[in-house]
Amino acid sequence: MNNIFEKIREQIIQVMKDAFSICEGKGLLPAIDLPEIFTEVPKQREFGDFSTNIAMQVAKQAKMPPRKIAELLVSEIKTDNTYINKAEVAGPGFINFYLNSGWLYDTLRLIQDKKEKYGEVDIGKGIKVNVEFVSANPTGPLHMGNARGGALGDCIASVLEKAGYDVTREFYINDAGNQIERFGLSLEARYLQHFLGEDKVAFPEDGYHGEDIIDHVKSYIEVHGDALLSKTPEERRQILVDYALPINIQRIRDALSDYGIEYDVWFSEKSLHDSGAVKETVDFLKEKGYTIEKEGAIWLNGEKLGLEKDEVLVRNNGVPTYMAADIAYHRNKFVTRGFDWAINLWGADHHGHVARMKAAMEPFGIDSDRLEVVLFQLVRLYRNGEIARMSKRTGKTISLNDLLEEVGRDAARFFFNMKTAGSHLDFDLDLAVKQSNENPVFYVQYAHARICSILRKLAEEGISLRPVEEVDLTLLNEDEEIELMRKLAEYPEEITLAAKTLEPSRITRYVMEVASSFHTFYNACRVKGEEEELMMARLMLVDCTRIVIKNVLELISISAPEKM
RNA sequence: GUGCCAGUAGCUCAGCUGGAUAGAGCAACGGACUUCUAAUCCGUAGGUCGGGUGUUCGAAUCAUCUCUGGCACGCCA
Structure with a gap:
């Protein structure tokens, strides 16, 4: 077990299913074909820790008002051996669950047990996934688009690793064409x-x-x-x-x-031409009848693949296009190397290529869903409140090297991972180097440094962390402590969601929330100087927070300083 | 012209399979350091979710129309 949220969700679903069958057995409810039961965390704390809208979902089927259904279910609910303290009906028919704090204390125990592995989940089941990103033309230095794609791709790969996938990071070298x-x-x-x-x-x-x-x-x-x-x-x-x-x-x-990116594979486009793989791929398409010849060139038959138009594969001078090479490349990924899943990160200006590439997998018997393209919008750099121009033609580009020199790796990676891939990104160069509260990078790192400072100060007095089983965690019941533990409990869930949506930015935002909850706790509760048992309990909470923040920062390859 | 993406607070952005009073950071204003780091915290204010129509118990979310911005529609990649 490595996800408390998952465990609670399972408990609630089981409890609700049981309540349904009891109600049906007693004739209180008609037989219902239950849909999947969803749970959520209510926005308002007074609505409990978790809730479900299942009564509303089945209202039509049961031909009863949702509130009535909810009340029946709650009256028959059995919560023995669960975290659930009580269930209440609220609003139009929500069922709200209030939990005892056991799940929060179990979270701390889990963190201490897993340490740097806390947050790992196994939704990937070892599936082989290839994440290809940057893949810049080697004709010049890397630009801002590559920088964003690099940060995103690397973090997507990291998130998938944490989620139990077998990940290969790959750079496609466009050394031909x-x-x-x-x-x-x-x-x-x-x-x-x-x-x-x-x-x-x-x-x-x-x-x-x-x-x-x-x-x-x-x-x-x-x-x-x-x-x-x-x-x-x-x-x-x-x-x-x-x-x-x-x-x-x-x-x-x-x-x-x-920039903190290490690839497993550097794949040469030229090698595909040299080995004959490109020619072989075109021949295969030709044999299967997916090509047409016109104007002296060989085209991919767009109509047959459900595309808007045909695409040239081999020019009339006999030279294959990038499209032909790209098809051969992806065939290599799936067929030759046996990847189950391939994720490509492309700048949004390549979006027209997505449908073509997915469709082109079909003749090889590759389900197009196995190729996933994450598009990201391009970057605008701001300096002194104005757009810092980058022009490829004049050669005055701001390269990744320039960016790293100016703002450093931590700020660059953090900023590129704060926003969803699909949103335009304005990168404020002045903000990224500012050492103030306006800069979110420092906010998180400062939380980590503060924690380390507490641990250091206590260590100087000979006080160190006790094994978790020797700590009375029930002493942690202040609002700020509860809130912080709740945040820490979310981490595996965040990894799961980030992996499912391929949106690592939510992890970045998550760690900002952890830092915020910690800072609030810090200002409300003292560790050093409290009565011993309470001090030990808080020390445990602080150390768990340290572990989570460090795990996240390591995931996104940002340093976790112990002093600032 | 066709297609893709976006439009949420002054600014930058969250908002998961439709759910309860739409959130956060920054900026603004008012507070909190003799005590583990004030790069912090607490509070106040700030909204016609671009606009219209529809679907239903219920829409920022789904459908459709429309407006605005970005991008793509090469024998470039």
């Missing part, structure tokens, strides 16, 4: 410009204008000089790409590592 061509052309142009003069060599219109391209060329020239002038353009571009690409990829790895 058109953008690599343009990368080569850009490098070549800068190279030639260096020797022949800027005005003598035209820069490709859709080339990469960034400074980093010039830097690559400069450092190449420092070592190898002008030897490439005598090569053919093809050779020249190949050599320059072979030189610069690994550098870019290494820089991406380093930046992501600084």
